[in-house]
Amino acid sequence: MDYKAAGAPKPAKGQPRHSEHNAYGTKKTPFGQRPSKAELLARMKENAEKNKK
Template sequence: MDYGKTGAAKPSKGAPRYDAHKSSGKAKTGAPDKGEKSALLARMKVAAEKGKS
């Protein structure tokens, strides 16, 4: 009996880990515009000041 042929097949070494279920239905939007980023930074600064005291 050839024990090397039993069990599940080994994945190929160079193949990327890809799951079609995770990537379907999502649109890539890229970086947010400057207005959103500045508003986010302002909220982060306020939260940091609250955390100091």
């Protein structure tokens, strides 16, 4: 008997168990595309200024 082949198959390694509901680029999300780097930097600088005060 081949004991190695018995039992449940092993899941794929490195794969997520499910897709995120708010992942970028999916049709169901209102987010659609990733924000540009300039937008992210502007938001980070704005938050840094808020935290300084």
